[in-house]
Amino acid sequence: MGTREKIAVVLASGGVDSAVAAACARKDCGRIAMLHVNYGQRTGKRELEAFNALAGALGAERTFVAEAAYLGRMGASSLTDPNLPVPDARPAPAAGIPSTYVPFRNANLLAIAVSWAEAICSGAVYIGAVQEDGSGYPDCRESFLRAFERAAQEGTRPETSIKIMAPLLHEKKGEIVKLGARLGVPFELTWSCYRDEIVACGRCESCVLRLKSFAAAGIKDPIPYAGQTAKNGLAHGA
């Protein structure tokens, strides 16, 4: 299939899911190019640090960091708007879309990724989206990803064919951690907390999901949490 098939573009936030997706891409394609988008996340500096460390550890051949601060400036999300508090995780089953939802975020990320993929002759974009067991964002659904892939087919050069790969889409969170462990993902380099940059808060929805995932996998999360004691790996009784 020519050089187009030989390198995969991976969207990577610096968190667990995208790190595992990057390991899947490396297993599938051999060569990876990692892309990070900074859109004004509160913990953006820490995420970028995690991204760079992961790119090094996973052997990414190329990296690209895109500044897309406009997404944060549009507001309407507690993930980027400093005037909205990041809530603690909601009691399950949570209804509706969380306040951390950034409008149509993944379409922006995928558009950047497909542009880069077309520019560097890549045939696949990997994203660590998780549907059923994830955060409930509408742009993490398979129907969205398939529609976007169709748009990428229609909107790029005739000789370009880029697949949108979401290897974790229907996985349970615990299975994702187990898969990452099998693929040698250095979880100690990842970052997930939506609220803090030094020690993870352990209480925001991202921390709680992460802690549950490691617990379900029966694997100790190697990063430090606020309020953590030397004896147990769980924060705040989560």
Add this chain to the structure above:
Amino acid sequence: MGTREKIAVVLASGGVDSAVAAACARKDCGRIAMLHVNYGQRTGKRELEAFNALAGALGAERTFVAEAAYLGRMGASSLTDPNLPVPDARPAPAAGIPSTYVPFRNANLLAIAVSWAEAICSGAVYIGAVQEDGSGYPDCRESFLRAFERAAQEGTRPETSIKIMAPLLHEKKGEIVKLGARLGVPFELTWSCYRDEIVACGRCESCVLRLKSFAAAGIKDPIPYAGQTAKNGLAHGA
């Protein structure tokens, strides 16, 4: 249909087509919000100036300027890569995709526009894309725009429904100028040249398309061109 229907988001470069699209949006919806994306175009400063002037003249209630310099940094287009020359327009019928094509550009623009539309409760995004009579870019095709609209339906909140409107898609260039004139578009405020920022070059593909459009409409293009004499409005014998 609630407030969602009442304001339209318009993607506006500062050129003729998007200015006419903005006038169409104002006619259809009454209220418009104009969005400009700076992605490292050579003539970006001049385009932004044109955008701001048009937003004022057309009565946009809100404006938003998004910096998306990453699109330019990806290279692969003579529109943004200072190491590639902007070619003169090619003799018709031109084959293939022009070197000014920015990979998957319109998907990036539309993703930003849909994010903003969702944030401000707009139900429509207008884009001045032109298919048959345009530049031959793959992301100006109806099949792409419909696929992207589907992705926007799938990837936004359940209560969000945003239509992608391309009122000029199947119009001839001359008809677009006539329509703009009927709708009172101030063409003297628009900018199209891909090469220069003070006086339009009259020879790049964008200038040549523009000059042909005004000629076909039988309307004098009010902006100055290099080599233009006081007697005629055509540059370089175009």
